[in-house]
Amino acid sequence: MSKKILILPGDGIGQEVTKSAMQILDFIVKRFNLNFVVNTLDVGGTAYEKFGSPIPDKVLAAAKEADAILFGAVGDPQWDDLSWEDRPENALLTLRKELSLFANLRPAFLFNELSNASPLKEKIIEGLDILIVRELTGGIYFGEPRGVINDQTPNYAFNTMIYNEDEITRIAKVAFESAQKRKGRLCSVEKANVLEVSKFWRSIVTEMSAEYPDVELSHQLADNAAMQLVLNPNQFDVIVASNLFGDILSDIAATLTGSIGMLPSASLDSSFKGMYEPCHGSAPDIAGQDIANPLAMIGSLSMALRYSLEEETVANKIDIAIKKFINQGFRTKDIAIDENYLNTSEVAEKIIEILENE
Numbered sequence: 001m002s003k004k005i006l007i008l009p010g011d012g013i014g015q016e017v018t019k020s021a022m023q024i025l026d027f028i029v030k031r032f033n034l035n036f037v038v039n040t041l042d043v044g045g046t047a048y049e050k051f052g053s054p055i056p057d058k059v060l061a062a063a064k065e066a067d068a069i070l071f072g073a074v075g076d077p078q079w080d081d082l083s084w085e086d087r088p089e090n091a092l093l094t095l096r097k098e099l100s101l102f103a104n105l106r107p108a109f110l111f112n113e114l115s116n117a118s119p120l121k122e123k124i125i126e127g128l129d130i131l132i133v134r135e136l137t138g139g140i141y142f143g144e145p146r147g148v149i150n151d152q153t154p155n156y157a158f159n160t161m162i163y164n165e166d167e168i169t170r171i172a173k174v175a176f177e178s179a180q181k182r183k184g185r186l187c188s189v190e191k192a193n194v195l196e197v198s199k200f201w202r203s204i205v206t207e208m209s210a211e212y213p214d215v216e217l218s219h220q221l222a223d224n225a226a227m228q229l230v231l232n233p234n235q236f237d238v239i240v241a242s243n244l245f246g247d248i249l250s251d252i253a254a255t256l257t258g259s260i261g262m263l264p265s266a267s268l269d270s271s272f273k274g275m276y277e278p279c280h281g282s283a284p285d286i287a288g289q290d291i292a293n294p295l296a297m298i299g300s301l302s303m304a305l306r307y308s309l310e311e312e313t314v315a316n317k318i319d320i321a322i323k324k325f326i327n328q329g330f331r332t333k334d335i336a337i338d339e340n341y342l343n344t345s346e347v348a349e350k351i352i353e354i355l356e357n358e
């Protein structure tokens with residue numbers, strides 16, 4: 001049975017970094033005889049300009065059919081004043097919601113050769129390798145009721161942080177299973193000291209831990225976890241958190257590595273179909289200059305092979321090739337210490353050369 005891959009390059013550097021990932025995809029399909037059907041469509045501002053919608057029906061239909069989606073990035077200030085319906089970012093939220101992509105996996109790891117790019121001291125950051133599992137389709141970002149009341153004194157606004165037990169169980173399951181495949185440690189983050197929803201979250205995760213005796217479970221309050229990520233990040237293996245806390249913690253973790261152009265992410269549904277995208281945006285400040293770092297996108301391709309396309313061995317080969325690329329001293333502009341760096345379009349060629357020589 002062939003696997004379906006949908007490629008959505010999007011806007012700005014999304015197009016450039018996706019091109020690099022597609023070069024690697026072409027190479028591995030031929031080299032390892034993979035049975036993939038690949039389809040590429042416009043999304044975001046690029047789709048809005050051509051078809052009047054950032055997420056045309058055709059894209060949504062193809063996304064629902066796909067086993068894995070590679071999503072570049074969307075957005076540009078030129079579209080910031082459009083209504084929410086028409087804004088490029090709407091494409092991303094619609095895809096997450098329509099495809100029930102409830103589990104967001106964001107690895108944050110440091111190549112020791114790049115530790116000078118981190119804002120933290122080398123001895124604190126060395127060897128950093130964390131996976132943040134963030135709940136993506138529930139919690140306060142989607143909770144009802146929500147609103148702004150403008151006809152009372154004083155006026156007020158409100159949101160609802162809500163999780164049911166199924167939502168907590170399914171995200172915790174992904175986190176426990178991820179910890180089993182890594183170093184066997186899981187830290188669940190919430191605010192059980194002040195929020196009922198967090199107490200509920202903690203009790204369910206604690207109850208589930210009996211099914212995972214090989215995983216060491218701990219709990220941290222979100223404010224402490226944010227501090228611990230900066231003070232002693234290496235204490236963490238896998239972190240699981242709600243939509244809100246996971247959003248904040250994953251950005252802190254990404255910042256620790258000092259290079260947003262290196263970090264991939266996966267958003268999965270319950271059958272492990274998913275959308276794979278770099279953690280960065282469309283970077284209008286460098287778009288079109290052929291200097292974006294495509295490694296986050298190439299790493300996202302590797303995650304797609306691992307989680308949705310049942311090609312773990314090929315995924316490992318790509319991860320090793322990325323490591324060798326860095327070990328051998330190759331750099332892109334964002335991580336270079338001098339003017340000696342490769343352009344976006346040259347990175348895939350170099351990675352393919354490394355893969356060919358394995």
Ligand code: NAD
Pocket residue numbers: 013017072073074075076077089092260261262277279280281282283284285286291292293294296334
């Ligand atoms: P950004 O991630 O696009 O850029 C932040 C900074 O990091 C910029 O200086 C940029 O040049 C740099 N950068 C990002 N990716 C890089 C890479 N691969 N190589 C080298 N440098 C890189 O975030 P932003 O500037 O806040 O947002 C720009 C646009 O992207 C906005 O329209 C925003 O809405 C959108 N955005 C989209 C996504 C997404 O599609 N998933 C995510 C975040 C932001």
